[in-house]
Amino acid sequence: MNRFWQNWLTIWAAGVTIFGLVLAGGAFAATDGLTRMLFELFGMPIPAQPDAHHRFAIGLMGAVTMGWGLTYFATFKALHALQSDHAAPAWRFILFASFVWYAIDSWISVATGFWMNAVSNTLLLVMLLIPLLGSGMLSGKGKA
Secondary structure (H helix, E strand, O other), X not given: OOXXXXXXXXXXXXXXXXXXXXXXXXXXXXXXXXXXXXXXXXXXXXXXXOOHHHHHHHHHHHHHHHHHHHHHHHXXXXXXXXXXXXXXXHHXXXXXXXXXXXXXXXHHHHHXXXXXHHHHHHHHHHHHXXXXXXXXXXXXXXOO
């Protein structure tokens, strides 16, 4: 994979991690400003005085999302070191895992009234698909 696509994926993973950090901030009143703005954007504002369950759920999702972003980053870095024909099965599994996340997360989002989250999920998935398809790494024909 050439440097352009590697940088794209690094920025993508950093974006996921930063998004998780924003969500994690929702766990505490002193750090929930960006989280509140995000939920306002999605059309589902956080209650003025969220209870402990709200704070726990939002903060925990932030921590999980940060871990997800960092795990993708580490995986991308390891796969960049492999020859493209050896890395292709792992790239395809990353894509499969991302589609599983996308389908379940987006379905839950729409079913519970948070349809804007499904829109952001779509954007996130497309931003992952572009370098995976553009680089040829899914087929093993991309340049290492």
